[in-house]
Amino acid sequence: MGKKSEAAKGSSRLPHAERRAQILEIASEFFSENGLTGQTRRLAEACGVSQRLVYRFFPTKEDLLAEVYREEILGAFKAGWFAELQDRSVPVEKRFCLFYQDYLETTLTRKWLRLFLYASLSDSSMAPDYIASIVTQLLDVLIREAAFDQHIELPKNRDVTNEMAWTLHGAISHYAIRRHLYKASMRVPEESVVAMHVRMFLAGLKPMVEAYQQEQL
């Protein structure tokens, strides 16, 4: 045990950057569990420091929350995913399954989801931002790779193709919400669930495109 382990939480003096990082880390966990209305005093308590100290690093609670979002929400996306998803030397089905298993483990965690939903429920523009800056690209890649694999001619309208890709992405996001928020007991192994979603999407894409064109009379 190092010499740092005496108070476990965060007593002994820390350099600016470290303490700030520690508070941020604990704050993300804290607000994720207690909501954005969680008290700064409790947060400080969880950090093992005085409440006043928190205000040394973040002028207001708002600023702290903004920082948490930027760090935790936007920071949870791996850049490499885009490349892997487009690596056509691997079968699409496998690519999609691996990606979503990873995405579920890395991004769609309890902490991330709760923060994301709390933020969306307040009026923050965080969710739209996240979707615009990250998810939209992801949807494009998904639908393009799926269409290529299934030899499907896609509608030109990007809003429509996005909506199609959402059938997969939304379903899996909702699976995560069910698991982490609704406390559903997940009796079917995750890989099976992901595999079912992906298979269904790939096989159902062509019929879905036809359904859309049929609507356009």
Added chain:
Amino acid sequence: MGKKSEAAKGSSRLPHAERRAQILEIASEFFSENGLTGQTRRLAEACGVSQRLVYRFFPTKEDLLAEVYREEILGAFKAGWFAELQDRSVPVEKRFCLFYQDYLETTLTRKWLRLFLYASLSDSSMAPDYIASIVTQLLDVLIREAAFDQHIELPKNRDVTNEMAWTLHGAISHYAIRRHLYKASMRVPEESVVAMHVRMFLAGLKPMVEAYQQEQL
């Protein structure tokens, strides 16, 4: 204009039941927008009555919230849906589309969704209850009707078939979350979206079943 329209909100004396109903109605809207931490004073203000009066009808804020949930969350499901979904004189695809258009309009509203999520984020057992008491039955009906139509032999494990039905129900629920919470601009008409989801589910069900069986080696 009737003689009641002078104060518009809720001044002039009302009989017990009416005032109670009015407070409940406004409270559901209020907490849906402002979260469960919304202040009783603001609520009273929105009702056009004194804060004290609210406590005449509900001993504590907790009790008021509990009543709102019971009324708004559980009360938003039409009993007739189960019958309509099983009316085999109508094509499944049409049945499913009509049901989900109705479900989106009646249940998956902004008010309902926000309440449901706020409640889920606190530790209330409301979401699990709702799922156990209503959604599970719905999932059973959906998968049974779809399998019958597509001449599919389903796995015996109910957890698995539920999970399969969730691919449709979850995707549409998530579509509603996107619309009402993430403030996504919905440029594709709702009927088209519903039609695409339903078509995809029906066409993808068999491949999904195969994917599951394939996993079970």
Added chain:
DNA sequence: ATTTCATGTCGTCAATTGACGACATAAAAT
């Protein structure tokens, strides 16, 4: 007309909560 009682308001209490000034102290610079 007077009594009765439910409907409704005012004012207030005690706990909470974001924010910050004043002070203490450890570490680094001189």
Added chain:
DNA sequence: ATTTTATGTCGTCAATTGACGACATGAAAT
């Protein structure tokens, strides 16, 4: 060793907030 600076705490203020006692008032019963 002494000065300097940044790290950290204590106590407190003002606004908020759930809850409620005491009082007012309109309608219905006698």
